[in-house]
Amino acid sequence: MRPELGDFSSIVCFKALVTGAEEALGEKAAMITLIAAGRNRGKQIAKQLGLSENETSLEGIVPLLQKALGKDGTRLCIVDKIEQAGETITVYCRETICSAGEPEGSPRKLTFTLxxxxxVLEHVTSKRLRGKQTESVLRGGSHDVIEFEVIG
Structure with missing residues (x-):
């Protein structure tokens, strides 16, 4: 994209965007905006990876997400595993951009990463999901854990 600087920007700049949006829009509106932007990006990623709708194995997409989002990709996060129990999908991430640089105990939640x-998951499952962060590395968890429930 850029001939000299390449495709990536710094976490510092990303965090400035997040805090600036929170300041301008308020915390809740910024959160909604960042999650929506992330959802859009996730659907693009799913298409770029060639993931089909109604993908049968969520565990099977983990290596693809690791490559696309991890150290060999955009460096958004590392997805360690995805589990499904009934209508709930649980994703275990670490080194998320949203938690980067935050102090221990910070109330910061995943937004863009979530x-x-x-x-991605909405694309491969062809279902509308609602996500919530249930664990955080900032508050003692080994992972940033997100649970998604089917809402449509």
Whole structure:
């Protein structure tokens, strides 16, 4: 994309975008906006990876997400595993961009990262999901854990 600087920007700039949006829009509106932007990006990622709708194995997409989002990709996060129990899909991430640089105990929640993973999962499951973060590395968890429930 850029001949000298390449495709990537810094976490510092991303965090400035997040806090600036929170300041301008308010925390809740910024959260909704960042999740929506992430969902859009996630759907693009799913299409770029050639993931089909109604993908049968969520566990099977983990290596693809690791490559696309991890150290060999955009470096958004590392997805360690995806589990499904009934209508609930649980995703275990680490080194998420949303948690990067935050102090221990920070109330910061995943927004863009949550949305990006949600977009991928919505594409492959052909279902509308609602995500919520249930664990955080900032608050003692080994992973940033997101649970998605089917809402349509």
């Amino acid at each position: 949305g990006a993973i949600q977009g």
